[in-house]
Amino acid sequence: MSIIGETVTTKSAHLIELEKKWGAQNYKPLDVVLTRGEGVWVEDVEGNRYLDCLSAYSAVSQGHCHPRILAAMQAQAGRITLTSRAFYNDQLGPFVQELCEFGGYEKALPMNSGAEAVETAIKAARKWAYTVKGVPDDQAEIIVCAGNFHGRTTTIVGFSSEEQYRSGFGPFTPGFKLIPYGDMEALAAAITPNTAAFLVEPIQGEGGVVTPPPGFLTEAAELCRRQNVLFIADEIQTGLGRTGARFACDHEDVRPDIIILGKALSGGFYPVSAILADAEIMDVFLPGDHGSTFGGNPLGAVIAREALAVLRDEDLIGNAARMGEYFIDRLSDMASPHVHEVRGKGLLIGVDLLPEAGAARDYCERLRQLGILAKDTHKTVIRFAPPLVITRPDIDWAMERIAYVLA
Numbered sequence: 001m002s003i004i005g006e007t008v009t010t011k012s013a014h015l016i017e018l019e020k021k022w023g024a025q026n027y028k029p030l031d032v033v034l035t036r037g038e039g040v041w042v043e044d045v046e047g048n049r050y051l052d053c054l055s056a057y058s059a060v061s062q063g064h065c066h067p068r069i070l071a072a073m074q075a076q077a078g079r080i081t082l083t084s085r086a087f088y089n090d091q092l093g094p095f096v097q098e099l100c101e102f103g104g105y106e107k108a109l110p111m112n113s114g115a116e117a118v119e120t121a122i123k124a125a126r127k128w129a130y131t132v133k134g135v136p137d138d139q140a141e142i143i144v145c146a147g148n149f150h151g152r153t154t155t156i157v158g159f160s161s162e163e164q165y166r167s168g169f170g171p172f173t174p175g176f177k178l179i180p181y182g183d184m185e186a187l188a189a190a191i192t193p194n195t196a197a198f199l200v201e202p203i204q205g206e207g208g209v210v211t212p213p214p215g216f217l218t219e220a221a222e223l224c225r226r227q228n229v230l231f232i233a234d235e236i237q238t239g240l241g242r243t244g245a246r247f248a249c250d251h252e253d254v255r256p257d258i259i260i261l262g263k264a265l266s267g268g269f270y271p272v273s274a275i276l277a278d279a280e281i282m283d284v285f286l287p288g289d290h291g292s293t294f295g296g297n298p299l300g301a302v303i304a305r306e307a308l309a310v311l312r313d314e315d316l317i318g319n320a321a322r323m324g325e326y327f328i329d330r331l332s333d334m335a336s337p338h339v340h341e342v343r344g345k346g347l348l349i350g351v352d353l354l355p356e357a358g359a360a361r362d363y364c365e366r367l368r369q370l371g372i373l374a375k376d377t378h379k380t381v382i383r384f385a386p387p388l389v390i391t392r393p394d395i396d397w398a399m400e401r402i403a404y405v406l407a
């Protein structure tokens with residue numbers, strides 16, 4: 001095992017300096033400057049290769065620069081890219097049809113970023129509450145979970161339990177109630193006649209790869225149905241095969257009333273997000289109620305169609321299940337003195353370090369020096385979420401290095 005870049009070289013240092021001088025400092029990246037990618041591998045400006053175990057927070061599930069998605073994008077980019085929804089385009093119809101058939105819903109509403117899709121779901125739930133359920137004007141409540149991550153708009157950070165996400169950005173949108181994640185009693189107690197929806201991640205990715213108690217999603221969905229409350233699953237990170245199932249909710253045979261998708265929906269090429277729901281809910285949106293200049297554009301539609309086709313044709317959901325099990329087994333067998341717990345599902349894996357083990361970021365720095373890019377989350381958790389195209393030899397290669405760093 002060779003050690004990469006113990007000292008940052010001139011080329012990287014210069015580019016890092018440019019970002020620091022001219023860019024807002026709202027991130028603190030690892031000191032690696034990437035210039036190309038292929039499948040599970042990425043390369044920095046010095047020519048060092050790394051196994052990408054972050055996949056851009058699960059957006060690059062199909063692998064970097066997937067040739068089929070690339071070809072589809074290039075062909076469409078030379079035809080037409082943006083029409084706005086003032087006109088029809090010949091790609092949006094086929095895209096929403098294929099997405100609905102994939103997800104098993106009657107209607108789709110395309111947006112761009114994940115946060116916009118979450119905002120769309122919130123608007124759908126509120127308008128449904130007023131026009132279908134009969135909640136008095138401006139009284140709708142949405143229940144969310146502590147430890148949530150749903151994006152960075154002011155409304156969304158307003159119902160975060162993470163102090164740093166909120167601090168300095170108020171005042172916030174009212175109408176949200178926080179309960180502990182995975183707590184059925186708290187959910188039951190929080191529901192009132194004005195509750196429009198329960199918004200939940202089936203696994204909290206940014207929250208530290210936290211899974212709820214088995215049966216929670218089933219029970220929560222059942223309770224919501226009985227109480228006429230919409231069950232909304234944010235599957236932006238967990239959906240589209242990441243956990244070894246089509247959606248993470250599939251593991252418990254739960255069908256959310258609204259499902260929110262993003263990230264891997266475009267295979268990492270372009271921001272494409274969407275919500276899926278049946279007509280009874282989606283039809284609350286009337287012309288002019290909601291929109292986005294880029295949402296549903298033909299370039300994004302083509303990319304997303306191909307990204308879904310790759311998921312199907314390469315059995316990436318099955319591969320995520322098989323390789324995820326192997327990855328988690330190998331990690332669990334490691335018996336490192338620094339590890340509290342290995343958890344996750346499919347290829348969404350968290351290694352939770354013991355408090356005395358030091359910061360997860362330091363481990364990520366050392367992994368980087370050995371050619372593995374991973375990202376800490378919540379100070380004590382190293383997240384492993386490689387592209388779903390990863391193979392057994394790739395994992396074996398990684399394990400040698402992970403074992404070394406965790407030893």
Ligand SMILES: *Cc1c(COP(=O)(O)O)cnc(C)c1O
Pocket residue numbers: 057112113114115116118149150151152201205206234235236237238262263
């Ligand atoms: C990444 C993420 C979002 C936000 O997506 P953006 O594209 O960054 O706006 C929302 N919810 C979950 C669960 C996510 O992982």
